[in-house]
Amino acid sequence: MSRALKYDIPGEDWRRTSLDLADLGAQGLFKSGADAPKRFVLEVGFGRGEFLLELAQREPETAFLGVEVSYKRVLKMARKVAVAGLENVRLLEGRGEVILGELIADSCLDEVWVNFSDPWPKERHAPRRVIQSGFAAHVARALNPGGVFHVATDDPTYAQQIHTVLSSEPALVNEFPNQPWRTDVPGRIRTGYEEDWLREGRSLFFFDYRCTEGPQQGGRP
Numbered sequence: 001m002s003r004a005l006k007y008d009i010p011g012e013d014w015r016r017t018s019l020d021l022a023d024l025g026a027q028g029l030f031k032s033g034a035d036a037p038k039r040f041v042l043e044v045g046f047g048r049g050e051f052l053l054e055l056a057q058r059e060p061e062t063a064f065l066g067v068e069v070s071y072k073r074v075l076k077m078a079r080k081v082a083v084a085g086l087e088n089v090r091l092l093e094g095r096g097e098v099i100l101g102e103l104i105a106d107s108c109l110d111e112v113w114v115n116f117s118d119p120w121p122k123e124r125h126a127p128r129r130v131i132q133s134g135f136a137a138h139v140a141r142a143l144n145p146g147g148v149f150h151v152a153t154d155d156p157t158y159a160q161q162i163h164t165v166l167s168s169e170p171a172l173v174n175e176f177p178n179q180p181w182r183t184d185v186p187g188r189i190r191t192g193y194e195e196d197w198l199r200e201g202r203s204l205f206f207f208d209y210r211c212t213e214g215p216q217q218g219g220r221p
């Protein structure tokens, strides 16, 4: 039997809505003035949230926006963020591709992370994968020049698709051009699923692409 969901937030509730984001912009969700964060980082599909919590603890002056499609996971993460007393995390429930495509302004992020998004292994489900050419174009538009898009997967077919998509986006450049992906990133914070996949002995695929330019006149498609 599954445990009852706890709805109380033992501290500050840092969940925000898409409307808040539309009204205030990503910067407007965080402190302003002298305390305004210097860097902005987005994670799409944070799952159980271990990775986002660790990053946010390591970099208290960076703003972290976590997007998750699961209501329960956002709620559970809101409880964890409150318990940890973190003030540099904001949580949004929604589809990453919609939030990024419609509610994140041009050139306002320094990093985007998509860790182990669902691989949808059946070919007919492939259109449901998060990493598609439209998504990559939105990441490139939303990143500052010099900003980095980090992607990880455990699925070889999805890895091939990610390689094709990212290497076809003109504003993104592979940080490791002699290899389509890396199979190990020393010093990397591991996500919950990553720990599970490593225990199972699966191969992992890591991508880092840097944004080389600001948004095109008239916007990218």
Ligand SMILES: C[S@@+](CC[C@H](N)C(=O)[O-])C[C@H]1O[C@@H](n2cnc3c(N)ncnc32)[C@H](O)[C@@H]1O
Residues within 6 Å of the ligand: 044, 045, 046, 047, 048, 049, 067, 068, 069, 070, 073, 094, 095, 096, 097, 114, 115, 116, 117, 118, 130, 191, 192, 193, 194
């Ligand atoms: C396989 S889990 C990986 C979780 C976490 N990143 C990790 O590595 O431990 C994929 C997560 O992405 C979320 N997700 C799936 N589609 C999404 C979407 N379109 N936008 C945001 N989150 C999504 C799921 O609810 C799930 O929590």
